[in-house]
Amino acid sequence: MADPGKFCDKLAENGISIATGVPGSIIKKAIASVQDRMEYVACNREDEAVAIASGAALAGKLPVVFLQNSGLGYALSPLLTLNMVYGIPILLVIGWRGRSRDAPEHRVSGKRLVAVLEAAGISHYTLGKGWKAAVEKAMAKMKSKSAPAALLVPWGGFDE
Amino acid sequence: MNRQQAIRAISSWLTDELVVSCNGLISRELASAHDRPGNFYMLGSMGLASSIALGVSKASQKKVVAIEGDGNLLMNLNTLATIATEKPGGFTHIVLDNNVYESTGGQGTRSSIGLDGMAKAAGYMYVARASDVGGLIAALDGVKGKSPAFVLAKIDTGGSAQPRVPLPPQVIRDRFSKEAGGLHERDSSI
Ligand SMILES: Cc1ncc(C[n+]2csc(CCOP(=O)(O)OP(=O)(O)O)c2C)c(N)n1
Numbered sequence: 080m081a082d083p084g085k086f087c088d089k090l091a092e093n094g095i096s097i098a099t100g101v102p103g104s105i106i107k108k109a110i111a112s113v114q115d116r117m118e119y120v121a122c123n124r125e126d127e128a129v130a131i132a133s134g135a136a137l138a139g140k141l142p143v144v145f146l147q148n149s150g151l152g153y154a155l156s157p158l159l160t161l162n163m164v165y166g167i168p169i170l171l172v173i174g175w176r177g178r179s180r181d182a183p184e185h186r187v188s189g190k191r192l193v194a195v196l197e198a199a200g201i202s203h204y205t206l207g208k209g210w211k212a213a214v215e216k217a218m219a220k221m222k223s224k225s226a227p228a229a230l231l232v233p234w235g236g237f238d239e
Numbered sequence: 240m241n242r243q244q245a246i247r248a249i250s251s252w253l254t255d256e257l258v259v260s261c262n263g264l265i266s267r268e269l270a271s272a273h274d275r276p277g278n279f280y281m282l283g284s285m286g287l288a289s290s291i292a293l294g295v296s297k298a299s300q301k302k303v304v305a306i307e308g309d310g311n312l313l314m315n316l317n318t319l320a321t322i323a324t325e326k327p328g329g330f331t332h333i334v335l336d337n338n339v340y341e342s343t344g345g346q347g348t349r350s351s352i353g354l355d356g357m358a359k360a361a362g363y364m365y366v367a368r369a370s371d372v373g374g375l376i377a378a379l380d381g382v383k384g385k386s387p388a389f390v391l392a393k394i395d396t397g398g399s400a401q402p403r404v405p406l407p408p409q410v411i412r413d414r415f416s417k418e419a420g421g422l423h424e425r426d427s428s429i
Contacts, residue, residue, distance in 0.1 A: 134294020
């Protein structure tokens with residue numbers, strides 16, 4: 080269980096200096112907290128959020144993108160044809176609806192989330208008890224591979 | 240005015256701006272007409288040139304120019320809302336509108352709705368339209384620091400067909416990042 084404010088402090092300590100994203104119920108408190116610590120660019124869709132983050136990365140920032148698993152499909156186009164072609168590192172924080180019992184619209188995408196990320200070749204870590212280690216591993220992977228890496232946040236991953 | 244003439248006119252207007260150009264024939268034309276380290280040639284991620292450019296403007300002190308086709312803009316039309324409300328400084332958005340997806344064989348697009356009207360409705364601070372080289376240069380000269388600015392260049396189809404951008408993606412990235420002032424910071428964090 081991560082306190083959303085402490086989670087965002089941890090991102091900032093690791094060099095993250097700009098955020099983009101589209102809201103979701105699991106990530107809403109983290110999005111509120113991140114705005115007290117750095118610029119947050121509110122986006123219309125997840126592909127746009129990835130692209131704005133990637134532009135900032137090209138110009139020297141380390142960005143984080145907040146999204147919910149329902150939006151991963153939109154994000155995949157730039158992840159596969161921009162970030163993974165040029166090697167542009169960004170951190171994805173994905174609210175994981177439908178990992179266990181959840182609303183019907185999240186069941187399929189929640190069940191398939193890990194398989195989709197693995198098929199796409201995107202490293203992923205799940206936020207649980209040892210959340211600080213998960214953040215550090217994801218950041219280290221994103222930097223060493225110069226590629227996107229994902230932190231998955233199921234219900235309970237952030238303090239309510 | 241065809242694509243080549245439009246790209247040449249834009250090239251002669253550029254000073255030290257960072258440029259993000261869309262996938263397909265537009266990046267190819269820019270790479271052959273006016274290659275420079277400050278050009279980021281998109282190879283994929285269709286539609287997202289202006290979004291990448293907005294991100295660049297969040298992290299670099301330099302002025303930023305996005306150049307894309309009408310098919311590209313229509314794929315990510317919501318970008319007009321984001322850019323108009325984010326109000327980046329020194330940001331110019333240029334659309335080369337031939338009313339087709341020329342890179343993939345000339346299939347029609349929906350640009351007849353008037354993309355400059357969409358930019359104006361969204362709230363861009365400067366909107367201009369041109370259909371010949373003189374008009375395009377005048378439209379670009381009219382930007383004069385107004386931002387975000389939108390310039391619609393109505394172009395004819397046809398003209399030249401340039402080869403693929405002859406640079407590996409990592410080279411495009413690294414020389415662009417260096418121009419943007421970002422490579423050092425990112426490298427040291429890796
Ligand atoms: C997401 C996605 N869909 C389709 C394509 C195929 N594609 C490449 S270029 C292009 C057309 C671009 O049209 P436009 O922006 O109007 O520029 P023009 O080719 O006319 O210069 C298309 C459809 C692609 N690269 N990516």
